[in-house]
Amino acid sequence: MPPWYAAATALGVLWSILVWGEPxxxxxxxxxxxxxxxxxxxxxxxxxxxxx
Numbered sequence: 393m394p395p396w397y398a399a400a401t402a403l404g405v406l407w408s409i410l411v412w413g414e415p416x417x418x419x420x421x422x423x424x425x426x427x428x429x430x431x432x433x434x435x436x437x438x439x440x441x442x443x444x
Contacts (some may be wrong), residue, residue: 397431404428 404424411417 401427401431 401424404420404427408417408420408424411420
């Protein structure tokens with residue numbers, strides 16, 4: 393995993409913790425979840441294609 397994926401995910405989790413309970417918290421949590429989903433899908437779907 394490239395370092396920016398790990399850094400962006402860590403910052404997203406940190407930001408989600410910091411805004412927990414505020415009205416915008418759901419947007420930050422959804423954005424972080426979408427980032428994690430895109431990282432997982434890129435590893436699961438693209439790495440096997442590259443290994444062929």
